[in-house]
Amino acid sequence: xxxxxxxxxxxxxxxxxxxxxxxxxxxxxxxxxxxxxxxxxxxxxxxxxxxxxxxxxxxxxxxxxxxxxxxxxxxxxxxxxxxxxxxxxxxxxxxxxxxxxxxxxxxxxxxxxxxxxxxxxxxxxxxxxxxxxxxxxxxxxxxxxxxxxxxxxxxxxxxxxxxxxxxxxxxxxxxxxxxxxxxxxxxxxxxxxxxxxxxxxxxxxxxxxxxxxxxxxxxxxxxxxxxxxxxxxxxxxxxxxxxxxxxxxxxxxxxxxxx
Amino acid sequence: xxxxxxxxxxxxxxxxxxxxxxxxxxxxxxxxxxxxxxxxxxxxxxxxxxxxxxxxxxxxxxxxxxxxxxxxxxxxxxxxxxxxxxxxxxxxxxxxxxxxxxxxxxxxxxxxxxxxxxxxxxxxxxxxxxxxxxxxxxxxxxxxxxxxxxxxxxxxxxxxxxxxxxxxxxxxxxxxxxxxxxxxxxxxxxxxxxxxxxxxxxxxxxxxxxxxxxxxxxxxxxxxxxxxxxxxxxxxxxxxxxxxxxxxxxxxxxxxxxxxxxxxxxxxxxxxxxxxxxxxxxxxxxxxxxxxxxxxxxxxxxxxxxxxxxxxxxxxxxxxxxxxxxxxxxxxxxxxxxxxxxxxxxxxxxxxxxxxxxxxxxxxxxxxxxxxxxxxxxxxxxxxxxxxxxxxxxxxxxxxxxxxxxxxxxxxxxxxxxxxxxxxxxxxxxxxxxxxxxxxxxxxxxxxxxxxxxxxxx
Numbered sequence: 001x002x003x004x005x006x007x008x009x010x011x012x013x014x015x016x017x018x019x020x021x022x023x024x025x026x027x028x029x030x031x032x033x034x035x036x037x038x039x040x041x042x043x044x045x046x047x048x049x050x051x052x053x054x055x056x057x058x059x060x061x062x063x064x065x066x067x068x069x070x071x072x073x074x075x076x077x078x079x080x081x082x083x084x085x086x087x088x089x090x091x092x093x094x095x096x097x098x099x100x101x102x103x104x105x106x107x108x109x110x111x112x113x114x115x116x117x118x119x120x121x122x123x124x125x126x127x128x129x130x131x132x133x134x135x136x137x138x139x140x141x142x143x144x145x146x147x148x149x150x151x152x153x154x155x156x157x158x159x160x161x162x163x164x165x166x167x168x169x170x171x172x173x174x175x176x177x178x179x180x181x182x183x184x185x186x187x188x189x190x191x192x193x194x195x196x197x198x199x200x201x202x203x204x205x206x207x208x209x210x211x212x213x214x215x216x217x218x219x220x221x222x223x224x225x226x227x228x229x230x231x232x233x234x235x236x237x238x239x240x241x242x243x244x245x246x247x248x249x250x251x252x253x254x255x256x257x258x259x
Numbered sequence: 260x261x262x263x264x265x266x267x268x269x270x271x272x273x274x275x276x277x278x279x280x281x282x283x284x285x286x287x288x289x290x291x292x293x294x295x296x297x298x299x300x301x302x303x304x305x306x307x308x309x310x311x312x313x314x315x316x317x318x319x320x321x322x323x324x325x326x327x328x329x330x331x332x333x334x335x336x337x338x339x340x341x342x343x344x345x346x347x348x349x350x351x352x353x354x355x356x357x358x359x360x361x362x363x364x365x366x367x368x369x370x371x372x373x374x375x376x377x378x379x380x381x382x383x384x385x386x387x388x389x390x391x392x393x394x395x396x397x398x399x400x401x402x403x404x405x406x407x408x409x410x411x412x413x414x415x416x417x418x419x420x421x422x423x424x425x426x427x428x429x430x431x432x433x434x435x436x437x438x439x440x441x442x443x444x445x446x447x448x449x450x451x452x453x454x455x456x457x458x459x460x461x462x463x464x465x466x467x468x469x470x471x472x473x474x475x476x477x478x479x480x481x482x483x484x485x486x487x488x489x490x491x492x493x494x495x496x497x498x499x500x501x502x503x504x505x506x507x508x509x510x511x512x513x514x515x516x517x518x519x520x521x522x523x524x525x526x527x528x529x530x531x532x533x534x535x536x537x538x539x540x541x542x543x544x545x546x547x548x549x550x551x552x553x554x555x556x557x558x559x560x561x562x563x564x565x566x567x568x569x570x571x572x573x574x575x576x577x578x579x580x581x582x583x584x585x586x587x588x589x590x591x592x593x594x595x596x597x598x599x600x601x602x603x604x605x606x607x608x609x610x611x612x613x614x615x616x617x618x619x620x621x622x623x624x625x626x627x628x629x630x631x632x633x634x635x636x637x638x639x640x641x642x643x644x645x646x647x648x649x650x651x652x653x654x655x656x657x658x659x660x661x662x663x664x665x666x667x668x669x670x671x672x673x674x675x676x677x678x679x680x681x682x683x684x685x686x687x688x689x690x691x692x693x694x695x696x697x698x699x700x701x702x703x704x705x706x707x708x709x710x711x712x713x714x715x716x717x
Contacts, residue, residue, distance in 0.1 A: 054520060080522035088520075094513035096691055097506070105506040109522025115531065118502035119495050125502070132503060172522050 004031040007176045007208045008053070008084070013062030013072075015052055022048045023232045026062070028210075030176060035202050035209045037219040037240075040229035041252055046212045047089055049229070050178050054086050055079040067175055081109050083175035087165040087182060089212075095154030099145055099164055102153050103136040106171035136171060142204075143167040143197070159190045163197065170201065176208040177201070183215050191215060195222050220244065228252070265490030273356060273483035288359055288482065290595060292550055295485035296543050298587040299492045301571035302580055303539035306496060308569070309578035309691075310505065311532045312512025313403050314412045317419030318540055319564035323557050324395050325388035325541025326548035327426060330473050330555055332384035333377075334433075335463045337477075338440040340380055353378040357479040359551050381479040385488070385545040392541025393534045395422075400533030404526045407515075419562055426557035430461045431469040472556030473548070480549040488546060492539045496580045499535075508532055509578070574680060576687025581694040586687075593676060597669035 008030035015023045023045045030036055040046050051057045053064060055076040064072040071079050085106075094102050111132075113125040140146040143163050148156060153164060162182055169177055179198070183191045195218055201207050213219045219226065220240040228236040228243055230252040236243050243249055272291070280287050304318045354375040402414050434440045440463065444450050447462030467473045499505045510518035511525050519525050548555040571590050575582030658665045665672070680688070 056516070056520075075524075076516075076519040077522050077524045080520060086520055088517065092514045092517035092520075094510050094517065096513060097509055101506055101509075104503070105510045105518075105523070106521045108503050108507050111503050115499075115502075115504045118504050119498050121498060129503065168521065 004033065006030070007032050007034075007067060008210070009063075009065040010053070011063050013049075013052055013059045013064060015048060015057055015060050021232055023052065023059075026052075026229075026232070026234060028227055028234075030208055030210055032208055033202065033206050034225065035198070035211065035223050037223035037226040038210055038212045038229065039214075039216070039219055039226060039243075044229040044252075045232040046229055047180060048232075050086060050180050050212065053079075053178060054084060077109070080172055080174075083173070084178065085169035085172045085174035085176075086178040087162075087169050087180055089180040089184065091161050091165055093153040093161055093164060093168070095152065097153055098150050099153050099156065100133075100136055100140065100149040102164060102168050103139055103171045104132050106168045107132040107135060107173075109172050139167045139171055142200075159186055159194075162186065162194070166197070166201070170205070170207075174207075176210065179209060179211045179213075181212050181214060183213055183218055191218055194218075198222060261494045262491075265487060265494060268490060269483045269485075269487040272486045273481055277359070277482050285359065289550075289552065290591065291482060292359075292480060292485050292546075294588050294591045295482075295489040296547050296550075297568075297571065297591050298584045299485075299489050299539055299543040299546075300568045301575065301583040301587040302492050302496050303536040303543070304568050304572050305575075305578065305580060305583045306499070306508070306536040306539075307532050308572050309576075309580075309583070310500065310508035310512065311529050312577075313529055313532070314408060315399075315415040315533070315536075316412050316562065316565050316569060317399065317415035317417075317422075318536070318568045319560045319562070320415075320419035320422040321392040321396060321537040321540035322544035322547065322564070323422055323426060323560035324537075324544065325385075325392040326544030326555055326560065327388075327467050327473070327557070328391040328541070329381075329384040329388035329545030330476050330548045331464050331467055332387055333381050333479065333549065334473070334476060335440055335445075335466075336380055336384065337377060338437050340376070353381060353477070353479050356483045357381055357481050359478065359481050377477070378479070381477075381484075381549065385484070385542050388545035389538040389541040392544065393538040396533040396535075396537025397530060399537070400530035403529045403533065416562060416565075419565055423557045423561045426467065427470040429465045429467060429469040431471040432461065432466055433468050433473065433475060434463070434466055435475070468555070470558070472554045472558075474554055476549055476555060478549060478551035480546045480551070485546055488539075488542050492542075493580065493584065495535075495539075500580060504528070512578070570677065574677070574687055576689040576691060578691040579687065579689040579693055582687055582689035585689070585694070594669060594673050597666065597672050 006029060008028065010026060010028040013023060013026040014021070026045075026049060028036075028038075028049075038046050038049065048057065052059050052072075055071070055074050055078070059072050062072065063070065066079070066082055066084055069082060071082060071084070074082075094105065097105070111128060113122065113128055117125040137146060137149065140149055143166065145156075145160060145164055145167060148160065153161065156164060166177075166179065166182065169179075182198070183194050186194060198209065198211070199222055202209055211219065211223060223240060226236075226238065226240055226243045227234055228246070228249050230248075235248045235252060236246040238246070276291075277288055300318065300322060304315065307313050307315045307318075354372045354377070356374050357378045399415060399418050403411050406414055434443060443466070444460060444462040446464060447460075450459065450462065499508070507518070507523045507528050510521065510523055511528060515525055544560070547553060567590070571586040572583050574590065575584070575586035655665070657663075
């Protein structure tokens with residue numbers, strides 16, 4: 001397992017907001033095809049980590065490397081172009097666009113023709129548009145959304161919106177996928193289906209996935225490796241079994257008995 | 260192919276429709292020019308306000324920049340490039356493509372040519388006006404990298420006023436004779452660096468009439484040029500909206516953070532939208548400046564004009580190209596229609612004039628049809644239509660009894676009509692969609708959440 005090519009290497013990343021040290025000396029290593037979990041109590045800094053990785057925030061210190069390329073400080077669209085795609089904790093779809101257009105938009109980052117070619121409708125641009133459409137429909141089929149392709153994204157039921165966000169992130173052609181609480185607000189049945197879907201994405205595309213999730217059952221079931229965050233610091237890294245029995249993790253989640 | 264279509268339509272307008280309107284048709288021809296120019300302005304603003312969701316309220320400034328650039332070029336440029344008289348001398352005109360006259364006044368052969376050097380100069384000036392406006396668009400687009408919503412609106416409003424005031428504060432002198440024109444500095448760059456303020460002579464490019472307005476411009480704007488450019492604007496906007504770049508624009512409007520996270524360089528596209536919109540507004544300005552009966556004056560291209568354009572965009576539905584064009588038609592015709600309002604029972608007004616009757620009836624039909632368009636219940640739509648007609652007839656009856664000329668109140672009625680339309684269709688006539696989208700059945704199918712698609716906006 002350790003020989004697998006490293007996709008994402010994060011070391012010594014810190015970020016403060018005023019006096020609040022949101023993330024301190026954060027490190028993480030994500031290998032190709034790995035499905036890793038990032039957990040921690042509320043306010044531990046998990047989403048901040050995602051925002052740092054995807055360029056929403058610039059880290060104060062540290063090093064983030066995607067496939068060997070340093071990406072800290074780059075703008076989010078550049079980081080996405082280099083192959084790091086994400087979903088959002090509070091769903092951020094393009095509500096008034098159709099389901100299909102949401103996925104098609106995500107292919108924009110791979111588009112090679114210019115805006116002028118689009119306006120002139122050159123053969124190259126039309127071919128590429130057709131290619132985008134095919135690719136988007138393929139993804140929608142895989143995510144079981146094809147029959148809703150022409151509906152407005154905001155009219156989809158909640159679970160479908162979550163799935164669409166993952167499909168959209170996948171459409172950008174990423175090397176690694178960051179999922180921010182994809183199971184939030186889902187019922188147990190939907191969670192089981194989601195777990196299956198995440199696994200399928202990993203297995204069928206060989207996708208590397210970093211998953212933030214509050215549902216311990218889900219995380220423990222599907223993740224190979226888990227990083228635990230508390231007060232902005234990594235307190236434990238290991239397999240689900242190791243993490244679950246780690247005294248620091250238990251203390252973070254359950255509190256410490258006064259001695 | 261569509262380019263040929265656009266040229267074809269423009270030629271038909273100029274050489275088939277215009278002669279059909281005949282001698283007395285110049286009023287309708289002028290309305291058609293206004294419609295075309297307004298449609299260009301509305302559709303170009305749609306690219307910024309509708310596509311990328313940036314709220315710009317300084318669009319008339321781009322129009323002013325384009326108008327003055329084109330005006331200076333055709334007016335002074337002709338003295339250099341084409342030679343001969345300035346346009347203050349009566350009778351100097353372009354070829355058949357650039358005239359709204361039904362009868363040619365000159366008999367020296369120049370006027371009857373299809374296309375002359377002057378028409379080419381005019382075409383070039385329009386493009387130059389568009390390009391200069393586009394540069395301004397780029398400059399205004401830059402703050403949009405940092406500002407959002409109301410803040411950007413204030414910047415664009417300020418920009419519009421700055422442009423207006425700068426133009427108005429220039430010298431009011433316009434040079435008339437060719438000798439004068441050839442003596443004056445063209446750009447005045449050398450003069451500027453000499454810093455001899457006492458010897459300052461305003462260069463030609465600043466001699467555009469200042470606060471008095473630029474008088475003596477030739478009337479080159481014809482149905483051909485207006486509908487050529489209007490068609491081009493529509494084709495570009497439509498193709499853009501339905502391309503991957505259009506989706507990138509729309510995604511910024513929907514959710515800028517998500518758009519950026521999905522790999523869209525939001526800054527670049529916001530600026531591009533501004534540049535493109537400014538280009539077409541600049542061309543529209545050039546067309547406006549050379550319209551018969553218009554005296555170019557920056558005072559008329561201030562924020563009131565900007566709001567007129569915004570009314571069209573919002574009325575049509577933010578993001579809808581056909582909506583913006585339709586709204587441009589309505590907003591242009593409505594005040595005219597209300598001059599001599601139509602009535603089934605009282606076809607003539609108190610003054611007896613009913614020349615506008617057939618036109619205005621069509622307009623009223625369009626307005627009501629637009630309002631009722633997507634009403635879910637057909638019965639309600641019919642009742643609304645009947646109610647409108649009855650209320651209107653009652654108003655006419657009352658006005659006649661009271662010896663009131665309704666056309667005195669046309670601006671009030673115009674405003675009321677706008678308010679009514681926004682109450683009935685808060686998201687504009689067509690929402691974000693296009694007229695032809697409505698034919699797709701799946702767009703308004705009820706979904707699992709119980710809400711319906713875009714059809715449910717009423």
